[in-house]
Amino acid sequence: MTVPVRRLPDDVAAALTALDLAVGAVAVTASAAQATARTLRLTGLVERGARPFLRAGRSWRLRVVREVDHLLPLLVDLAVRRYVDLDGLVATVDLDAAAERLDVEAVIARVDLDAIAARIDVEAILDRLDLTATVLERVDLEAVVDGVLARIDLAALVEEVLDEVDLPEIIRESTGTMASDTVRNVRMQGVTADEAVTRVVDRLLMRHRPAPGAT
């Protein structure tokens, strides 16, 4: 995998060459000075003479480092924007392979599913579903009814209802009233007819009956 970097402009290449030259000159000079000092046993002298330089140099270095610390992010940002083709870079990444390495279970374990579920508008979802049609098409209604019936003690239920209704008492009351009304009428008519016959016969036989009620 190669990161596509735009070719450096010519002026930058020249600057780098100049830098290389300057650094090389400084390095050569330094090693020459070091060799000279070691040969002439000037180390102590040089150390002493170099102290002010070292001090000034350190303070400069610290300042420079501070500045660079500030500037470097900006510079890197600018450089990346300018020289790196981020879209191209991303295009070369095998996201599938990366996804394969991803432990999705672990990710899910970190997610608060309850909180997410709480944000779901269940009512709206239900409104979009035709539950009646779903039940009629997908549910084995016979099996459901069989299951319900198997759980209900129908005999006990019927017995309970009959206990509440007391059907025999209702039948007895209604038919009893009806029958006794009919019987009463028949009996009254019989008594009236008896009296009529007795009156007629008494009159025919010229019989005088003292009072009704005599036995």
Add this chain to the structure above:
Amino acid sequence: MHEHEFAIPKEARGFQGQRAGIVTRVVAAAIDAAVVALVLLGAYLGYAGVRFLLDPRHFSFPDASIFRSLVVGAALMALYLTVAWAMTGRTYGNVLLGLRVVGSRGGDVGWLRAALRAGFYVVLPIGLFWVVIDPRQRSIQDRVLGTAVVYDWRPSRTQ
């Protein structure tokens, strides 16, 4: 004779215990005759049904000669009247018409008198019509055996 008046309508309370007339007694007798006839018919059909079940291929309705039917019917009638009068004083016809057979002093007739009365009625049903002429509404049977028939609308015997 007037206990349990709550079961008897007001207009009928006045004549409870009085002697019953010819109309109610004839109607009651007719009902009893019908009951016996129905029982006879049922027995005949039951007998025919049993015969059919036992031998369906050669089945024919059993002979029912008039004479034999009358004899069996009379015996059944006598038995029915005896049992009904001796036990409750009333046959089914009596119950419907609100009548009760009692002794001359208002008590039970007893098994012997009930049996004699039943046989007498079966042999001489026309004796019932003496009720029309008799000043105290007695049939010939009542006069001979010292019984009477009174109005009694109470649902059951209370003694």
